[in-house]
Amino acid sequence: MPDIHDEDSYEPHPKPGVSHLDYAGEQGMAVEQETLVERDPVKREEARSLWGDAWRDLRGRPIFLISAVLILLLVVMAIFPWAFTDTDPRKADLVNDYLRRPNWGDVFGGGWFGYDAQGRSIYARVIYGARASITVGIFVTAAVTVLGGLTGMVAGYFGGAVDAVVSRITDIFFGIPLLLGALVLLNAFATRTVWSVVIALGVLGWTQIARVMRGAVLTVKQADFVVAGRALGAGTGRLMFRHILPNAIAPVIVVATIALGGYIATEATLSFLGIGLQDPTISWGIDISSAQKVIRTAPYVLFFPAAALSVTVLAFIMLGDAVRDALDPKLR
Amino acid sequence: MTANGASALGAAVPEEAAFTQEVPRGEPILEVRDLIKHFPLTQGVLFKKRVGAVKAVDGVSFDLMQGETLGIVGESGCGKSTLAKVLMNLEPATGGSVRYKGEEISRLSGAALKAVRRNIQMVFQDPYTSLNPRMTVGDIIGEPYEIHPEVAPKGDRRKAVQDLLDVVGLNPEYINRYPHQFSGGQRQRIGIARGLALKPEIIICDEPVSALDVSVQAQVINLLEQLQGEFNLSYMFIAHDLSIVRHISDRVGVMYLGKMVEVGSDAEIYDHATHPYTQALLSAVPVPDPAARESRDRIVLTGDVPSPANPPSGCRFRTRCWKAQQRCEVEVPLLAAPSWLDGAASHDSACHFAAEREIGQAGQSGQAGESGQGGTE
Numbered sequence: 001m002p003d004i005h006d007e008d009s010y011e012p013h014p015k016p017g018v019s020h021l022d023y024a025g026e027q028g029m030a031v032e033q034e035t036l037v038e039r040d041p042v043k044r045e046e047a048r049s050l051w052g053d054a055w056r057d058l059r060g061r062p063i064f065l066i067s068a069v070l071i072l073l074l075v076v077m078a079i080f081p082w083a084f085t086d087t088d089p090r091k092a093d094l095v096n097d098y099l100r101r102p103n104w105g106d107v108f109g110g111g112w113f114g115y116d117a118q119g120r121s122i123y124a125r126v127i128y129g130a131r132a133s134i135t136v137g138i139f140v141t142a143a144v145t146v147l148g149g150l151t152g153m154v155a156g157y158f159g160g161a162v163d164a165v166v167s168r169i170t171d172i173f174f175g176i177p178l179l180l181g182a183l184v185l186l187n188a189f190a191t192r193t194v195w196s197v198v199i200a201l202g203v204l205g206w207t208q209i210a211r212v213m214r215g216a217v218l219t220v221k222q223a224d225f226v227v228a229g230r231a232l233g234a235g236t237g238r239l240m241f242r243h244i245l246p247n248a249i250a251p252v253i254v255v256a257t258i259a260l261g262g263y264i265a266t267e268a269t270l271s272f273l274g275i276g277l278q279d280p281t282i283s284w285g286i287d288i289s290s291a292q293k294v295i296r297t298a299p300y301v302l303f304f305p306a307a308a309l310s311v312t313v314l315a316f317i318m319l320g321d322a323v324r325d326a327l328d329p330k331l332r
Numbered sequence: 333m334t335a336n337g338a339s340a341l342g343a344a345v346p347e348e349a350a351f352t353q354e355v356p357r358g359e360p361i362l363e364v365r366d367l368i369k370h371f372p373l374t375q376g377v378l379f380k381k382r383v384g385a386v387k388a389v390d391g392v393s394f395d396l397m398q399g400e401t402l403g404i405v406g407e408s409g410c411g412k413s414t415l416a417k418v419l420m421n422l423e424p425a426t427g428g429s430v431r432y433k434g435e436e437i438s439r440l441s442g443a444a445l446k447a448v449r450r451n452i453q454m455v456f457q458d459p460y461t462s463l464n465p466r467m468t469v470g471d472i473i474g475e476p477y478e479i480h481p482e483v484a485p486k487g488d489r490r491k492a493v494q495d496l497l498d499v500v501g502l503n504p505e506y507i508n509r510y511p512h513q514f515s516g517g518q519r520q521r522i523g524i525a526r527g528l529a530l531k532p533e534i535i536i537c538d539e540p541v542s543a544l545d546v547s548v549q550a551q552v553i554n555l556l557e558q559l560q561g562e563f564n565l566s567y568m569f570i571a572h573d574l575s576i577v578r579h580i581s582d583r584v585g586v587m588y589l590g591k592m593v594e595v596g597s598d599a600e601i602y603d604h605a606t607h608p609y610t611q612a613l614l615s616a617v618p619v620p621d622p623a624a625r626e627s628r629d630r631i632v633l634t635g636d637v638p639s640p641a642n643p644p645s646g647c648r649f650r651t652r653c654w655k656a657q658q659r660c661e662v663e664v665p666l667l668a669a670p671s672w673l674d675g676a677a678s679h680d681s682a683c684h685f686a687a688e689r690e691i692g693q694a695g696q697s698g699q700a701g702e703s704g705q706g707g708t709e
Contacts, residue, residue: 224462228526231420233449233479242475246466 054326064322070315078134081127084108089124089282096121102300113304116287117294122301125287126308132283133312135194136201137264143202144209145256151206152213153248157221157240167214174207178266186275197267197276205263212255216248223247250327258320261313268309284309355398355433355533361566362396362419362452362534367428367438369411369418373641386641388414390590391428393667396534401560401567403581403598405574405613409637411590412570413457416538419568420454421445432534450480453532457539459519463511469522470507473497476529483530496525499562500555517548521555528559536568541576553580574617578602586610589648590640592667596679604676606686609649647684655685 058064077084087110096115102122103111110121155166178201185200186192220226221244229243270276271285279286284305291302355361370385389411396402404412417423419430421440430438437448456462463472473493477484484492494504500521511519520540527535537556541549553576560567571577577584577598584601586594586609594607605611612631619625633652638644647665650656667682677688 224456224458225464227422228454228456228462228523229464229475230422231449231454232476232526232530233446234475235479238479242467243464247464 054323057326058322061322061326063318064326067315067318067322070311071319074130074134074312074315077127078131081131084127085110085121085124087121087124089120089128090280092118092120094119114298114300116301117290117298122287122304125282126284126304128282129284129287129305129308130312132194132277132281133264133267133309136197136267137260137312137316139194139198140201140205140263141256141260143198144206144259145252147202148206148209148211149213149249149252152210152215152252153217153240153245155210156214156217156248157236157244159218163214166210170207170210173204174211176204178204179269182266182270183273183275186270192276192278194277194281197270201263201266205259208259209252209255212251213248216251217244220244220247254320254324254327256320257323258317261316261320264316265309265313353433357399358397360395361398361433362568363429363431363434364395364419365393365429365431367392367415367418367430368426369414369423370426384641387590387643388640389418390640390643392587392590392592393428394585394592394595396566396568397583398533398566399560399564400582401569401580403577403584404568404570404587405572405577405584406587407572407613407637409640410587411640412572412587413538415587416454416536416568416570419536420452421448446480450483450530451532452534452536453527453530455520455523455527455535455537455540458543459516459523460543462523463519465511468508468510469497469502469514472511472522473525473529476526480530492529496529497522499528499559500525515548516544517551520544520548520552524552524555524559528563531563532565534566534568536570538570539572540569542571542573549576556580574602574613586613589637589643591648591682593649593683594679594681595667596681600676600679604679604688606670606673606677606679606681606688607649607683608653608655608685610681611689647682649683655683657685659684 085108096111096119102114103109106112108123110124113122113126116122116125151166151170155163155170181204182197182200185203186196189196226239226243229239234243267276268283268285268288271283272289274289276285277283287305288302288309291305295302367389368387368391369389370387372382373384373386374380375383392411392415394402404415406412414423418425418438421437425438428438429436432448432452437445440448467475470490470493473496474489477489477492490507494507497504497506502518502521502525506514511522514522520543524540540556541552544552556567556569557580559565567580569577569580581598584596584598585592586601586607588609594601594605594610596604601610602614605614608631612633615629615631619628631654635652638648638651644651644661646662647653647656647660650660653660663684665682665684667680669678669680670683670686673686673688677686
């Protein structure tokens with residue numbers, strides 16, 4: 001048979017520009033599209049993908065902008081806490097009585113938000129506490145996305161007996177209450193650091209992602225382009241990661257972003273219960289816990305770490321909502 | 333059959349050379365014999381019990397000749413698309429044989445299957461779902477080269493993809509665009525370019541134009557015809573639009589409920605149909621001339637297509653056929669040229685009472701249909 005790539009073996013086709021105009025007329029819609037495209041030649045070749053459209057959509061959403069700015073601020077705070085305060089958050093000076101009210105004039109100073117029962121600067125501790133929360137949030141989310149994503153992909157793609165076994169294992173883990181399971185797991189650690197909390201929440205938290213991923217893979221697997229890939233002779237790896245994953249990842253991203261805020265709250269809860277992070281690690285959860293004792297005389301000791309926690313969780317959940325709306329064309 | 337199976341097992345990895353030999357024009361390139369595809373029906377959640385099977389394709393035999401277009405027509409649910417999937421090895425066959433250039437291919441796997449895939453490609457029905465929305469056109473058409481790197485060396489791939497875009501009538505500059513930036517007809521051209529990339533010999537078109545506007549259908553059909561000449565392709569063209577099949581096909585096969593009921597050249601089928609089902613299908617083709625519409629005689633079939641999970645005994649069409657008699661209930665009609673017919677009417681037809689429908693008789697046969705219908709129920 002003649003070689004497709006041999007210039008001489010087939011009749012010369014119209015020059016690209018000409019053929020382009022010819023075929024533009026094949027449908028009313030197409031004509032409209034083409035003329036629109038032609039009017040703006042610079043933009044013409046700009047790749048417009050789902051993510052590109054989502055990004056364009058996100059940039060115009062106030063909710064996204066607010067949450068993105070907040071998250072950016074929190075991340076910078078977690079990485080460079082010393083840039084926000086000169087005060088050592090662990091310096092306990094009993095001269096600074098917690099009964100001394102916050103000194104609103106001392107902006108960015110040690111006494112801005114007042115002092116806690118041990119005479120430590122609440123402002124400095126709020127700043128330094130971001131690191132534990134953000135680390136736990138991001139690493140737990142990364143762990144559950146990888147673990148749950150792979151599990152869901154395997155279950156959805158192979159189906160049948162593999163799916164039955166993997167899904168039952170998922171169900172077993174799904175049945176363990178997150179808080180109770182984390183209490184039991186964290187008890188096994190002699191010294192609890194940020195990483196032991198990450199491991200405990202990661203081991204218990206992947207089931208939701210796995211279920212979402214499995215459902216998405218089951219849908220995408222049926223699509224004609226996956227069948228077309230198989231007809232071309234594509235292997236399992238190519239079908240999974242080139243064809244199915246990019247088309248199934250959107251709901252996982254959304255669930256993971258929303259869950260991130262939840263993991264931060266769970267870490268604080270565990271620390272509050274005394275089973276999460278421990279001193280000398282600085283965590284909003286620990287501070288909320290120790291503020292209990294003075295809550296009636298000095299409520300601001302509780303207020304600031306609790307407010308920081310709420311704002312962080314809210315920022316991530318708002319981001320997740322905005323991303324979900326942007327990725328779902330039906331909501332546009 | 334058994335001999336074929338044995339040879340397939342013996343040649344688990346057929347030599348590449350076996351597929352590179354040229355088949356002379358008009359000789360069979362794909363031979364399908366008694367192909368069966370049953371989908372099991374199961375009951376129970378944990379321990380699945382087989383309670384029956386949907387007989388989607390039940391004993392289909394035909395030859396696809398080199399360089400020809402074989403049209404397959406039939407109503408929805410008759411097994412056309414399943415037939416295509418089984419031929420593409422996308423679904424394992426329950427039984428029967430598919431031989432490509434004399435080599436059994438229906439039970440291949442691994443490298444041998446990959447070698448066959450190079451030579452048999454497919455164009456899908458829906459251009460909106462058959463292209464990965466996350467890949468650029470260049471990646472979609474270039475993917476065959478990544479899977480089969482021996483076809484085009486790495487440096488030439490971009491050029492090869494642009495050539496393919498040119499061949500199917502798209503601007504080669506569109507290489508970095510995404511599928512959603514194209515119209516339905518343009519997308520179907522991209523699908524065709526992907527099918528052509530590996531320089532296959534056979535392309536199975538599964539209703540390639542039924543999702544397109546009528547004006548675009550003609551363009552895609554003409555493109556397919558033009559490519560057939562350029563690249564010496566053999567098409568199996570599945571459709572439910574009789575006029576399109578007539579336009580593009582050299583030979584036509586008519587399917588009903590998983591079986592081939594009539595096969596012949598397009599003139600034989602369209603002008604000298606002998607199977608009652610084919611005659612009924614043809615009588616349903618819209619006629620543009622109102623005067624002719626008045627005078628023509630439509631055969632209106634009563635009842636629905638029976639369930640393929642529980643097809644009628646004997647002839648599968650007998651429950652809706654006006655010619656049905658006792659014999660049709662007992663004896664399965666074979667797909668063969670009826671000995672009592674001659675000329676153009678003497679082509680393969682699976683009917684005990686195969687006969688051309690005569691114009692003068694048409695009205696009578698229509699009435700006989702109604703009374704005959706009552707008799708068979």
